[in-house]
Amino acid sequence: MAARCRRVIGSAALCAALVAGLGGCAGFSPVSGADAQGGASAGVEKQAAELSLVHEGALTVACPLDCLPYFQDANGVQTGFGCELMDAVAQRLDVEVAWSKADSADAALARAQVAGQTVRGAQVRADAAMTVADAVSGQVGSVVADDASGMVRVPFVDVSQCLVAKKSSAVESVDDLGGCKVGVLAGSPGAAWAASSLADVQLVEYNNVGELFSALQARNVDAVVADEQAANYHLRVSYGDEHVVQHIEGADAGYALAFDADNEALAQAVAQALCAMREDSSYQQLCDAWFSEADNSRGKVEARTPEQGAPGHDKGGGV
Structure with missing residues (x-):
């Protein structure tokens, strides 16, 4: 991957490294409808209407939802970098986000495959799964084939x-x-x-x-x-x-969205949305909010509940 967050040296430097990892958002085909001048958003919206989704109008994402600062489900309120990132991606695809809370990473992956996961005799399916893997290859916002699992992945943080x-x-x-x-x-x-x-x-x-x-x-x-x-x-x-x-x-290590290989068009659209977020700095804004450098020189700072999100970050606003 082009940029590794090997050393967290402050929110500005960290986010610069993460955004550098997006590069020019190369490594996958442009979304249909995007012109040579960079009409990526229009392309995403055009393709969104043609995407294959488990539930019409919703991008269903399977995730354990138990590890801040990435994901958290508190009293039915989802928060964290990964949750807010997916909210922003879904807005660009003109769909909602539906979270499928899984007991484990393996369960989340199973739900993102065509057959889904069988839970108490019922088939539970999702469009994508939040996953973590050793040394995820490819730039943030690219589409990477995973031959071992038969899925494709879109890295979103390293x-x-x-x-x-x-x-x-x-x-x-x-x-x-x-x-x-x-x-x-x-x-x-x-x-x-x-x-x-x-x-x-x-x-x-x-x-x-x-x-x-x-x-x-x-x-x-x-x-x-x-x-x-x-x-x-x-x-x-x-x-x-x-x-x-x-x-x-x-x-x-890296976090990535995993999609069934048969649904690569959706993976492409999500990847293009991530690239658009880099272009308008909303990806960096989420980095600033959730990945600031630890500063213990002042001792313990005000704790925040999962519903409140990170200090200084207004969860009421979108990106």
Whole structure:
């Protein structure tokens, strides 16, 4: 991928890196109707009427919805970078977003395939699934074939992993982890990296990011491995004594939308919408809102509920 968020060095720098990863939105065919001068929005709207959707007028997205800053479902209110990004994409396609809450990433993927997922004897289908994978190839806003799964993916954010510990602890790098308990998110790229790269440690798995950082705060683990954007979000809104001690190279991960290969036209339209968001800076606005650098120099800052969203970000407004 053209730009890796290997080091989160402030919201402006981070978003510049993410937007650079969009490049010229190359790597896929222009949406039908887009002219040579860049009439991408008109092309998206023209094709939207011809898209094959599980439910007419709605882009149905399957996702676990349990990991801020990307996704959260609190009292029926969906929030997070991924949720707001899909709201903006759907607006450009002139459709609504319908969320299909899945129990796991595998369940979400199954729902995005033609056969769907069988739940209590009923077929549950979605147009796309939010997924995370090691080193997602392709630029944000491109369409990438995944031969292993028979699906196509549209990367929408690229991250790397980091090590987080308490400021008051002796852990200053991965070299200090001998004999330590290290928390990881079950099934995540960070967990895979830790299992293959850390020796003489006890790995403790947690089901979501909130549990992961709560365990560190309660000293149930000595350190955690997490993606940088999630770490910066949680450190900024909820924690004061914890901080990022090391950025981990070679443990890249990315979030992508996965579509059944038979529905590549929809993937193309979504990818073009992401490119349009880069052009009008709304992609960067979401980055600014959700992926600001953790700043623990002032200690604990005002916490925000999932319904409120990130500090300084008015969820009532759209992009």
